[in-house]
Amino acid sequence: MSPLPLRLSPGDDLRAAVVAALAASGERAGFVLQGIGSLSVAQLRYAGVPQPAELRGDLEILTLAGSVSPDGAHLHMSVSDAQGRVLGGHVGPGCIVRTTAELLLALLPGQRFTREHDPQTGYPELKIG
Template identity: 85%
Template sequence: MITLPLRLSPGDDLRVAVVAALLDSGQQAGFVLQGIGSLSVAQLRYAGLPQPTVLQGDLEILTLAGSVSADGAHLHMSVSDAQGRVLGGHVAAGCIVRTTAELLLALLPAHRFTREHDARTGYPELKISPDPLPR
């Protein structure tokens, strides 16, 4: 395992930046171990709902974790608002960094992650394979 600390800047799309960091590293598999920071917009899909809910305002990232592959990420996050209310769910594109986001990405050189449609769940799900050419 190789660790890659990341600092995202104001205006960055959190999900896009995480996938870009994996691609830039040349690796094929990774996990976000944790993340903290702030967002001005969070797009979270709650359990059982088909579309994300847009949260706007001063939001603090309390937790962030998930798997990352070259063809996407499966991230979950909890955030709190200015009144301390906590919400969490599946991270959709459009989570915009307000001041900073600090993440720790674990890269897994001996593995390749891909996403393949699973007829049982209806979603593209994680497929774990050995990487024939570890980088």
């Protein structure tokens, strides 16, 4: 395992930046071990709900973790709002960094992750190869 710390800047799309970092590394498999920071927009898909909910405002990233492959990421995150309320779920595209996001990506040399449609779940699921 090879660590790759990342710092994202205001306006960055969190999910897109994670996938781009893996691509730039030349590796084909990774995990986000943890992330903290802030967002101005969060797109979170809750369990059993097909579309993400859009949260806007000053949001703190409390946790962030998931798998990353060249064809996408499967990330989960919890955020808190300015009143301390916490929400969490599956990270969708369009989570926009407010001030910073600090992440630790673990690259897995010699491994290859892909995401393939699973007819049982209806979602693109991790394939380790």
